[in-house]
Amino acid sequence: MKISIFGLGYVGAVSLACLARDGHDVVGIDIDPAKLDLIRAGKTPVVEEGMVELMAKVVAGGKVSVTTDIYRAVLDTDISLICVGTPSAPNGSQDQSAILRICRDLGLAMREKRKPHVFVFRSTLMPGSVEEVLRPIIERESGKRDGVDFHLCFQPEFLREGSSIRDYDKPPFTIVGANGEAPVAVLRDLFGHLPCEFHVTSVRAAEMVKYCCNNFHAMKITFANESARLCEALGVDALEVMDLVCKDRQLNISAAYLKPGFAFGGSCLPKDLRATMYMAKMKDVELPLLGGILPSNRVHADHAIAKVLASGKRRIGMIGLSFKPGTDDLRESPLVLLAEQFIGKGLSLLVYDPEVHLSRLLGANSRFIEEHVPHIGAHLRSDIESVIAESDLLVVGLDDARIFESLERHVRPDQIVLDLVRLPAGVKLRGQVAGLCW
Template sequence: MDTVYSVVGLGKLGASMAAAIASRGFRVIGVDINRRAVEAVNAGQAPVQETGLEELIAANQKRLRATLDHHEAVLNSDVTFVVVPTPSDERGAFSLQYAAWAFRKIGYALKEKKGYHLVVLTSTVLPGSTRYGLLPILEKESGKRCGVDFGLCYSPEFIALGSVIRDFLNPDFTLIGEYDEKSGSLLESTYARILENNAPCYRMSFENAELAKIAVNTFVTMKITFANMLADLCERIPGGNIDAVTQALGADQRIGPKYLKGSLGYGGPCFPRDNIALSFFARAVDTAAELAETTDRINRALPAKIVEQLKPFFHKGATVAVLGLAYKPFSHVVEESQGIYLAKTLADIGFRVVGYDPLAAEPARIELRDQAVVLDSLEECLNQAEVVIIATPDPVFRRLTLADLQDRNVETVVDCWRILEKELKGHSIRYITIGQNINDEESQARLIKLWGNTDANSDT
């Protein structure tokens, strides 16, 4: 008999996982406490916005259904993925509140379940959470023993919003924290049937997997921040160009080119909180994660630092358009968005700020309130702007031309991602980039002062 899967939590990851598993030919039962989400799935619609999700759910209605009842879902499936929020708490740790509630519901259902059932926690948690925070709940509520009556794994996904379905089905690797050999083997064989690629699988203890997950994210943010540091240095040397530096740097196989752009900082619902959480955990076990703390501090200070550098190029009272208010292209999420931070910082020091984003207009309006005017079209935004800041490399902004800007009152373009360099550099509009020097004379003077007094003919 074919394996039936249940997915608890129909948010962006959970709904995408459920639809993706169904697309591979398996029956899937989605579970959520939100009636609207359940009704949407059962109507063949996406409960949340995510690239390709609506089409995938519609195409797999015969294999995918949803329910409000955890009990029914567990009793009628063989493997349950738990994909619920683990929000940051006041300490900076990941709260287990929602996961614990879901595990109680699952444990209660396991009490009546005949036969073996595998529970897989996918939500991001800190080391020790699965074994000491959640496993006891399953055993208490079910009255059964893990490793005998049911299995338990911790297996987080490595996905990005906007490409969740593709990332889930084609991961670089799968990570399994296993209670025992049986649990891990069952989940590994599950992934082998579901995934589209032949991704390697790394199996280990709960705690090692929990640490590995958060380590991946904090390492990536450290790499982004390192590139941003180099971009700042490139702005201060004659002919400095971050793209030239990172192209060479990324060619080294020990480093690689991914996340080595040199631009604005990272944002979104995951990266910023992960450094804080790792720092909390380090302190809790009597050590320190100083790299994580420094990465977070530098990233949060970046928008204000950039605005301070740009102020001399903006006349007092100028209207500044911030293009890109989501934390990245193809997303409506504005959480920890660098574009939002830029807009707020500019407004706080007296500039009039307008903004535009292809997907994130409504969330941005809520976030910015009376600090900026979020407009409904790019054209309307440009019509009001004297200064334009491109905060995300969205394809909509890549298509801007010199004529688009010259026909309006735009005097200065700040291109944080250097996406319009070929179109705008060397023309009448002042074109400023992050990571490229715009004042060679000043930079040369600094280096002459630093090194020019060296007596090359000295015998000493």
């Protein structure tokens, strides 16, 4: 394939060398003449393991050229990878000046091109950038249409500096955000041989995946470091503890707890987080990440409350009260918080939870109810049918197949259903279903 690469920093230079190694004809474009001179001379513009040898080899093999002529680069190639920097602006937003400038030039070049062209954005971009900001620029400057005369897509880059050639050859996955088959087919040809899964999604989702991955990595590092600072203060071997934490592949290093849902609660997580923060306070250890978890959890519960209030409906039915299916443990259940708020706001509330029978609640569980929703008994119903029948808005907080069957049977088209549990795709309700944030 004939490929042009815009921006020859870490991402662009490594892609250029690896694509040329894989047999493609690659032309590199950068505004920094020093980088172009280095590549012309068979040298690497970035310090990366293996790049000195690889760049010398691919340049000597005649597969690489460099230019500042954007027009020729677009006219003479089939596909462009855009890898310019998108650094932080002083206010924390993304400085897109380089990519905006490039897109104007790419559009002008497309004005003259008679054949279709694929533009692949590899720079990290805030969701919506490609479709709402960059596409209009290229369409305006070229007088041509995305999806007809050219194809825009977004493919986040996952290489890490220091191991970038290895990461290029073995990425965690390939994600392509596109609106049509044409650019996907081209990227399958380019990257389909890599030993990883190839996922196609929307452009916006592909843009966002990059942020979620980087944020997750940053959060993991900070979690380990905060845990280590606390371990140190408590005289515990942090390396040993985190080694053991990492050995749990069922709950710790797995997809468990990583799907969006409702706020957590129950008798363990909140109390243990509180005790952790107390230990840290006693030892003067600052743990901003761990300390932010309970407030964030509360914000999530408040989000559900706000959605219910914003609906304007006053007859609310809650399906589920305990903190998870199969238990009658109400301690710190975020659904109890919801009930408390709805009652406090004067809404009419009915609650169904197959596991919760007030007369059977004992000890701490019973005390929790006494403290938070002492009159909940007046709102509890033993059958789901009447709760559905007498509500305008239903909050589904229980993940249970029998509940879903009842909802499928009894929910009416005029009812709103706020889904806190990610209702399975197969569950078809007649009401207006809204996910909490999905």
